[in-house]
Amino acid sequence: MIRKRFLGLTLAAFTALGSAQAGTEIRFDGFPDFDSSLKKILPEFKKVHPDIEVKYLMNNWGDHHNKLTTNLATGSGAGDVVVVDVAKIGAFAQSGGLVDLSTTFNAGQYKDQFPAYAWAQGQDTSGHQFGMPVDLGPGVMYYRNDIAEQMGVNINDVIKSWDSYIEYGKKLKEKNIYLIASAADVAEAILTTTVEEGNGIFFDADGKPLLTSPRFIRAFETAKKIRDLGLDARVSAWTNEWYEGFKSGSVATQLSGAWLLGHLKNWIAPQTAGKWRVSNLPDGIYGSWGGSFLAIPKQSAHKKEAWELIKFMTLNQDIQKLAFRTIAAFPANVNTYDDPMFDEPIEFLGGQKARRLFAEIAAKVKPVKPAKGDHIARSIVMDNALMEVLDNGRDIREALEEAERLLKRRLRTL
DSSP states (O other), rough: OOOOTTTTTOOOOEEEEEEESSSSSEEEEEOTTTTHHHHHHHHHHHOOTTTTTEEEEEEHHHHHHHHHHHHHHOOOOOSSEEEEHHHHHOOOOOOOOOOOOOHHHHHGGGGGGOOOOHHHHTBOTTTTTTTTEEEEEEEEEEEEEHHHHHTTTOOOHHTHHHHHHHHHHHHHHHHTTTTTTTTHHHHHHHOOOOTTTOOOBBOOTTTTTTTHHHHHHHHHHHHHHHHTTOOBBBTTSSSHHHHHHHHHHBEEEEETTTTTTIIIIIIOOOOGGSSEEEOOOOOGGGOEEEEEEEEBTTTOOOHHHHHHHHHHHHOOHHHHHHHHHHOOOOOOOOTTTTTTGEEEEEEEETTTTTHHHHHHHHOOOOOOOOOOOOHHHHHHIIIIIHHHHHHOOOOOHHHHHHHHHHHHHHHHHH
């Protein structure tokens, strides 16, 4: 997901902007690169709300969410505004520890300013809003254009289907180049973008697990084929090996969110400027790959001031665009998409006008109903069952059947 890039980092910052003055002080809890964005956003917020002082606390992605889980369970220790990744928002919305923004602040009046799928992601199963979308992760494929040209292939032919994508991988293998860092990314793309209407990713409309359905089998089979053919580097995201694959050109494509652009450009592989391009995901699919939400813990003593900051960061089009320019956090507010900046050529991508593609994809992503057990199901499927299949050669149906049995047991304890 959009923020797991920081799981291996040990960064913790506690910074105050502005001098200590009389007024209400609130705290913003999040994970990098929100600190880079806040350094530019908070001075603008101060101009509008001079009576509100904002401090912020940054921890790496995993530590931040673990800490928030504890804070909400104990009823103390959380900031007034907290960032929640899309992979976690469903569980937190159901936790009972966040303010219902629908009833407390009438957040529903802003629904039309965000893509339907992002708005739905911030809700609990009853349709109450607990998170305001602040950035999105339109799913795309980054690819090395220099390698594609050397191979004499048209990327549009490559992404026609998963079969054509794999065929490209076979050609790359002859040149000792990997198609993708990890086959697991392909499984995730299929699982999250081909959800049947009315269903969630892991559960159907009645809350029954879908882990043995054709969608899961197809996702696992496609990923396993890539692994068995030796087309992936078997490298996990946000590791030194992952970075090196992008720097050296030993990995030709990466399925990800639009946000990866900022990291490739700013610190992962800046020396590869001009060699990358971006396309739609293979097989004609559209989906979200990451994204973040802003929420208010019930324990906050300054909910009104916290809501003012959330509105400023999500409804103010200039601020949404500022974050986009600063950390490549794709705007959640659809009213920004007509801005001329979306048609600006991006030098790192060889002059490609990729922001327009991001916006078009964001408009095509369909809502997926959240479920209380999504976070448990994701761990069981992606971290356990899929790895058993890819790394240990376990039978796909057997792995998924066991995963579904485990999930049903875990759900009984909720």
